[in-house]
Amino acid sequence: MAKGLSIHIGLNSVDPDHYEGWDGTLAACEADAKDMQAIAKKRLFGSTRLLTSEATSTAVIGAIRTGAKQLKKGDLLFISYSGHGGQVRDTNRDEEKDRYDETWLLFDRQLVDDELYALFGEFKPGVRIFVLSDSCHSGTVVRAIPAFVGGGPRVRAMPRSVGKKVEAAHAALYRKIQKDAGPAETARIRSSVVLISGCQDNQLSSDGDRNGLFTARLRSVWRGGKFNGNLRAFRDKIAAGMPSDQTPNYFTAGTPDAAFEAKRPFTI
Numbered sequence: 001m002a003k004g005l006s007i008h009i010g011l012n013s014v015d016p017d018h019y020e021g022w023d024g025t026l027a028a029c030e031a032d033a034k035d036m037q038a039i040a041k042k043r044l045f046g047s048t049r050l051l052t053s054e055a056t057s058t059a060v061i062g063a064i065r066t067g068a069k070q071l072k073k074g075d076l077l078f079i080s081y082s083g084h085g086g087q088v089r090d091t092n093r094d095e096e097k098d099r100y101d102e103t104w105l106l107f108d109r110q111l112v113d114d115e116l117y118a119l120f121g122e123f124k125p126g127v128r129i130f131v132l133s134d135s136c137h138s139g140t141v142v143r144a145i146p147a148f149v150g151g152g153p154r155v156r157a158m159p160r161s162v163g164k165k166v167e168a169a170h171a172a173l174y175r176k177i178q179k180d181a182g183p184a185e186t187a188r189i190r191s192s193v194v195l196i197s198g199c200q201d202n203q204l205s206s207d208g209d210r211n212g213l214f215t216a217r218l219r220s221v222w223r224g225g226k227f228n229g230n231l232r233a234f235r236d237k238i239a240a241g242m243p244s245d246q247t248p249n250y251f252t253a254g255t256p257d258a259a260f261e262a263k264r265p266f267t268i
Contacts (some may be wrong), residue, residue, distance in 0.1 A: 003075040004268035006040035006047040007063045008033040009055050011083035015107050019158075020165040024084050024105060026154055026207045032082035032134055032215040040078055042225065043266040055083075056108045064119045073126025076268050082212055085136035085205070086110050086158035088167050088174045101178065104135065105158055109173065110166070114181035120254060123191035128260045130231070131195040134212040136205050154207035156198070189254030194261060196235045197249045205246060214248060217241050222265070230262045 010033025014024040030051045040047045048063050050056075067077045084105040103110035120129060136157030158166075167174060198205035198214030206213040221227055221237045229237065235250040242248060252261070 002268050003071060004040075004043065004045040004078065005067045005071060005075075006037065006045040006078040006080070007060070007067070008037040008040070008047060008049045009060060009079070009081045009083065009104075009106075010034070010050075011052050011055050011105065011107060013052055014084070014105050015053075018109055018166070018170070019105075019162060020169055022158070022162045022166075024158065026083065026156060028208045028211050028215075029082035029134075029156075032211050033080060035211065035215065035219060036080035036082075036132065039219075039222065039225075039266060044268060045076075045078060045266075053107050055106050057106050057111060058108075060106055060111060061115075061119065065122065068119070068122040068124075071127045072124050074128075076128045076130065077123070078130045078132075078266065080132045080134075082134040082156075082215060084156050084158050085133075086163050086166075088112060088163070088178075091175055091178050104133070109170070112174065112177050112181065114178055114183065117189065117253070118181040120189045120191060120193055123189075125190040125255065127191040128257065129191050129193040129254075130265070131193065131197075132215075132218070133195065133197040134205055134214045135198060136203075155204040156207055156212065157204055192255050192257035192260050193253040194231055195249070195251040195253070196231070196238070197251070199246045200249050203246050213242070213246060214238070228264060231265060232261060234265045 010029040012026050012029050016023045033049055033051060037047050037049050050059050071077055081104055086103040086105050087100040088103060088110060090099045090101045102113045136155065208216060217238050227234060232250055235248055239248045
């Protein structure tokens with residue numbers, strides 16, 4: 001019988017000691033993680049939840065590596081991330097468009113996309129990985145992030161001005177991470193990965209009071225398990241109810257698996 005594990009990451013703030021005095025306050029990311037975990041439990045996943053200060057690089061990487069050790073062909077890893085997206089300069093030249101590596105902002109440091117690809121490369125052939133990311137991932141859009149105004153939405157992206165300070169202060173750390181992980185394009189991913197993210201690369205994901213905009217729409221489409229379409233239809237239905245300036249993205253990596261993509265979301 002196939003096995004399902006899930007990891008739910010939600011950060012309402014980050015450690016200002018690493019992020020040069022910036023704490024990245026958000027409102028709804030912890031709630032997003034809790035709601036995604038609730039869905040996973042109903043679908044019989046064994047789950048791990050990491051909220052704000054718990055969501056360190058060591059904890060997140062450790063949870064993913066635990067999945068890599070335990071899961072085998074036909075099993076499913078479900079990862080949800082809600083928090084800020086950021087970027088660091090691309091030093092291994094795998095980002096041809098903007099020369100930046102995209103990141104998830106964990107509590108103690110950024111998790112670089114090259115690292116994530118390398119971690120996925122540790123999974124056995126035939127493992128399925130489903131990722132939901134309610135964050136901004138673009139290395140270009142964060143150059144002009146609007147300031148939060150009371151009553152309006154916060155956006156889930158680290159301002160470029162902060163990103164420059166963080167990268168300058170911790171350049172040796174991020175260069176080593178990129179060197180050790182290697183270029184994303186060379187990662188040998190034998191598993192099958194499907195990512196649905198909260199927006200396109202040239203857009204921003206909005207925070208909210210109860211959930212992020214993407215997560216709120218996702219929950220509405222899921223309807224407590226009544227949604228019956230496949231993964232791409234799930235993304236399309238979510239996108240149909242989103243504003244034109246925030247269009248969820250559908251992305252695959254690793255070994256193509258049409259049977260995986262044809263399943264209902266959260267199906268072990």
